[in-house]
Amino acid sequence: MPSAHAPSTRFDVLTIGNAIVDVIARTDDDFLVAQSLVKGSMRLIDPEEAERLYGLMNSTIEMSGGCAGNTAAGVASFGQRVAFIGKVADDHLGRVFRHDIRAIGVEFNTDALLEGTPTARSMILVTPDGERTMNTYLGACQHLTAADIDADMIAAAKIIYLEGYLWDPPAAKHAFRRAADIAHAAGRRVAITLSDSFCVDRFRDEFLDLLRTGTVDIVFANEAEAKSLYQTADFDSAVAGLRADAKLSAITLGSRGALVVTREETHHVPVSPVDNFVDTTGAGDLFAAGFLAGLSRDESLTNCAVLGGIAAGEIITHYGARPQASLQDLARQNGFEF
Secondary structure: OOOOOOOOOOEEEEEEOOOEEEEEEEOOHHHHHHOOOOOOOEEEOOHHHHHHHHHHOOOOEEEEEOHHHHHHHHHHHOOOOEEEEOOOEOOHHHHHHHHHHHHOOEEEOOOOEOOOOOOEEEEEEEOOOOOEEEEEEOHHHHHOOHHHOOHHHHHOEEEEEEEHHHHOOHHHHHHHHHHHHHHHHOOOEEEEEOOOHHHHHHHHHHHHHHHHOOOOOEEEEEHHHHHHHOOOOOHHHHHHHHHHHOOEEEEEOHHHOEEEEEOOOEEEEOOOOOOOOOOOOOHHHHHHHHHHHHHHOOOOHHHHHHHHHHHHHHHOOOOOOOOOOOHHHHHHHOOOOO
């Protein structure tokens, strides 16, 4: 809980992550095999591969994305106060991203990169089963540094949410740690999403250190990421590891709902089935948005997971990872007083 001497809050949640424009197209498993792509994974690509892949994709939908940006958008849709820190270039896609995220009520003031590397984009291929395979050119994202961390904004947010993908660019690691230090000094809580099992494979020891040293208070993961973190095929063993290492964990289980784990208790929260299933892009990001929106309002952990399920349930009914319906209205329809 925040300390008695914590500064007043301007934001319920502040997210930090890669500012990316999503380029989404339908495809099939044969295309993934032909391009040697691992279904459901995220890989980092160079600008030449981005152009090559774009030329092979079917008709596309382009919209602002990025894990932490999507989560910020979801928190805003719940009517909560939210800010985002991330790096875009001073180019067309950068201006599109800045306009989009501000238009949905997210405060975004990070200075643009003025020359050189263009704004990031992720080529997202969605198969008929709704699974997404991401091919990401990080571009300007890699230039986020500790200098971009606004100490006053961090100290004025109840919860800081950090994106695991930030661990790829070395300079962003320093920004990540600086934000966590400022947040804890102000009596705030720090959360991380593990982002992707392949991301966990690259940085397992460092992620575990973040949990075990208390740099991070809350961890979000899906089942595959949790197993990858502890190098086990047994889910119960992964849960036991998180219970020992993290103060609070929220593990998404797809159609089976979510598991909320603390050192003292475990709650399984089912989700309502979704009839119009289209695309899983952003489901984990929006689950985090609902959970954080509830946590910032001091809802019970079970209610936080229910709100996460409401948000994830909305996002998988359409393409793209930004809500198309008011999550605040959906929460009210489900008995919450937002």
